[in-house]
Amino acid sequence: MIVQDSQKLGDNLDTPNLDRGVVDDFGAEWRRFDQSALSVAEKTTIFRRYFAIFPWKDLPADAEGFDLGCGSGRWASLVAKRVGTLHCIDPAASALIVARRNLAGQANARFHNAGVDAIPLADGSMDFGYSLGVLHHVPDTAAGIASCVAKLKPGAPFLVYLYYTLDNKPRWYRLIWRISDGVRRAVAVLPRPLKFAACQVIAGAVYWPLARIAWLLEKLGAAVEDLPLADYRHNSFYSMRTDALDRFGTRLEQRFTRAQIAAMMTAAGLRDVVFSEGRPFWCAVGRKT
Known part of the structure; x- marks a missing residue:
């Protein structure tokens, strides 16, 4: 559903690929740290690291896509300026209150109170999608990636950031x-x-x-x-x-090697998977087959 007034909603989700405690903790986090004290320069620098490999130039005019696990909307506030429509999705209604505030000037933002296995968008309808720092906090990360990829049009890119196993560290x-x-x-x-x-x-x-x-x-x-x-x-x-x-502060955290992430993305129906060689590790993008 599209949230018209998130302040009237509760966190009323009951789907398998979701940990209620994690959702509540992140909702509380974004109420405390709504990112209003984060400078534009610092936010932009971090944003560019995450999206360094994202194929902006290949998106169609007025592209429509989604941010899965938008949280405070810190990245959505920068993405929305570049696209036609951005669907901001989060299972914590309290986080969506913050996101709506942070994207108040973006008329093209839509807000959905939903988890990854109940994304309220039609399959095969989106020109792009991304999920940054979210899917390692759900019980089944591979299923979460597959749920996101299902919403994409053929050829559409999906960007994901997952915690890694420090496989490139001593x-x-x-x-x-x-x-x-x-x-x-x-x-x-x-x-x-x-x-x-x-x-x-x-x-x-x-x-x-x-x-x-x-x-x-x-x-x-x-x-x-x-x-x-x-x-x-x-x-x-x-x-x-x-x-x-x-x-x-998060009780559910999963970590993956680069090879495991590539395998999950491929199994979900993504091709041409590319990893960023810079921090944060690992960011990867692939295209829907």
Whole structure:
């Protein structure tokens, strides 16, 4: 359904490929971090990284597509300016309230309170689609990709970003991640106020110092790409706080190798799969067969 007034809706979804706790947590996250404090320059820089491999030039005039798991609408607010119609889809009605506010000036945005296995768009109707940082938070990621691809016209591109298994990192880096994942599992099950507080402590005590150390080392001429949290060295503390909650506050997280992502995309009916060779890993795009 198209949301005419999301403030009157509740999170009333009951579909198999959805974790209610995850949906509620992300709805709470976007209420706290509505991205209003994120500068246009920083948002644009991050956006360009995600969409570096997206074939904008191949979209038809007045292209119609979807953002699956739009959250606060931070990426949709930039995509909507480039296309004819953008369907913003999220299972958390509270997130859609924020998204509607962030896209208030975009008359071509449509809002849908739905999960990935109940996308309210006709099969074979969309000129493009994307889902960034979402489908690793559903029970069946492969089925989620297939649900998205089903909505595309033949030849239409689909862009996805999924957490990776650090398959391009050294063993010591993966060991650090396993330790951090243990922390995530403990933090994610805390009551929401405690979870929020713990994640903000992590942002201040871990993200910020490691990111600033990487920034300083880079200034001194060192190679820092493989240092933990070096990706945040040019980001604001607001981004770090948001992502710390996103990362450590979520109880359902799946990770995939590049080969696994390619296999899921191909099985879903995508061809010509291309991966971005830059951060964030892994972003991939394919076209509907």
